[in-house]
Amino acid sequence: MPPKNSHANRFVTKVGPTTDPELKSWIDSANLPDCDFPIQNLPYGVFSTNVHYAPRVGVAIGDQVLDLAALESDGLIETGSKQSIFARPTLNSFMALGPDSWDRVRKRLSALLCRDEAALRDNAGLRRRALISLSEAVLHRPFEVKGYTDFYASREHATNVGTMFRGPEKALMPNWLHMPVGYNGRASTVVVSGSDVRRPWGQIKPDGSNAPTFAACDKLDFELELGAVVGIGNAIGEAVTVEQAQRMIFGYVLLNDWSARDIQLWEYQPLGPFLAKAFATTISPWVVTCAALEPFRVAGPEQEPEPLPYLRQSSPNNYDIQLEVALRPNGVEHATTIARTNFKHMYWSSAQQLCHHSVGGCAMQTGDLLGSGTISGEARDSYGSLLELTWNGTAPLELGGGVTRTYIEDGDSITFNGWAEGEGYRIGFGECRGAILPAHPLNK
Numbered sequence: 001m002p003p004k005n006s007h008a009n010r011f012v013t014k015v016g017p018t019t020d021p022e023l024k025s026w027i028d029s030a031n032l033p034d035c036d037f038p039i040q041n042l043p044y045g046v047f048s049t050n051v052h053y054a055p056r057v058g059v060a061i062g063d064q065v066l067d068l069a070a071l072e073s074d075g076l077i078e079t080g081s082k083q084s085i086f087a088r089p090t091l092n093s094f095m096a097l098g099p100d101s102w103d104r105v106r107k108r109l110s111a112l113l114c115r116d117e118a119a120l121r122d123n124a125g126l127r128r129r130a131l132i133s134l135s136e137a138v139l140h141r142p143f144e145v146k147g148y149t150d151f152y153a154s155r156e157h158a159t160n161v162g163t164m165f166r167g168p169e170k171a172l173m174p175n176w177l178h179m180p181v182g183y184n185g186r187a188s189t190v191v192v193s194g195s196d197v198r199r200p201w202g203q204i205k206p207d208g209s210n211a212p213t214f215a216a217c218d219k220l221d222f223e224l225e226l227g228a229v230v231g232i233g234n235a236i237g238e239a240v241t242v243e244q245a246q247r248m249i250f251g252y253v254l255l256n257d258w259s260a261r262d263i264q265l266w267e268y269q270p271l272g273p274f275l276a277k278a279f280a281t282t283i284s285p286w287v288v289t290c291a292a293l294e295p296f297r298v299a300g301p302e303q304e305p306e307p308l309p310y311l312r313q314s315s316p317n318n319y320d321i322q323l324e325v326a327l328r329p330n331g332v333e334h335a336t337t338i339a340r341t342n343f344k345h346m347y348w349s350s351a352q353q354l355c356h357h358s359v360g361g362c363a364m365q366t367g368d369l370l371g372s373g374t375i376s377g378e379a380r381d382s383y384g385s386l387l388e389l390t391w392n393g394t395a396p397l398e399l400g401g402g403v404t405r406t407y408i409e410d411g412d413s414i415t416f417n418g419w420a421e422g423e424g425y426r427i428g429f430g431e432c433r434g435a436i437l438p439a440h441p442l443n444k
Ligand code: CA
Pocket: 150, 151, 223, 225, 257, 371, 373, 374
């Protein structure tokens, strides 16, 4: 279903000083047009190296990581905190400082990396200590995930799944157009890109059988999502507005909400997914900030019926972010792109989801992760899961060389890429990748 709003592609905000397309860095690799990490991006992550083991906060710039702990100890950036904020293994302390600090640090980093600024450019000693090649960096999970909530906000995805299991007449549940539907997932199993994922065990009820068996998942799937990272929270009992929620979000990561479809089908009624989505959730290593994405804010689809007053938005809160999914089958050298879509089509925005999450009095916290829900477009090749791409296994994907897939097999890897396309630059996320290990040999 296409977005009804004719302004869906409109750039709505002015370019700020850190997102000016004309900005160039003295780090040449950051100025290449297809670079994921130009000076306009400045995404935050946590890294270490084989010679400096302590994980600390860094920013990706071109093909380098800039060590913010090193800049902080040399007095080149300051956060207003008396304690070190960046010599830490997570982004949580920095995020908790709030939007004014995020803005101040971003402007300082943009200035330090700008072509005409000499403070770091001409300080060879500090440059040697503070700039590390991305190829030598070990990337860690960038923040401590305090809570993980997964939503279900793509009308196309909800319609496809509902059609498959309930028929086209009852595809959307009666509540779907009135609230961002979600469930509380597991923060403990959120892993960073590159981590292997083990095929889960669980209860599965075979077709035609009256009783379940205990077996390894046979219908292992991915879900293409973005994760909104909550930077600052709200007190218990204090609801936030959509506008406040928008300012509480620090940034976004790519998110793969791995799903065991056969386990899910047997367990999900009446309380929703449980073990089928609790074995692993993979996120990309760089948190792309809302500040970097600001030029790409667009209006989402028109919401009809109009949401209840607390969920209405006065600003465009969707983002124009292009997304791709690639599958590399076990033993095959090359991956095949199996889906392309865009985050801008989502029916409910992350700000609406965060607002709705808080309205009953739930305290949201620094480091909460909100999965957007599977991002599917209208076209068959824009679906964000194998459940949809193969229509629950009835239409296998042809991957070339005679290789086909319905669901993910052992040794296969799934890679997401995402980027916002600017004028002469792109705001990339870096990849979100995971390979599947065989199920653990349990004593049944
Ligand atoms: Ca999901």
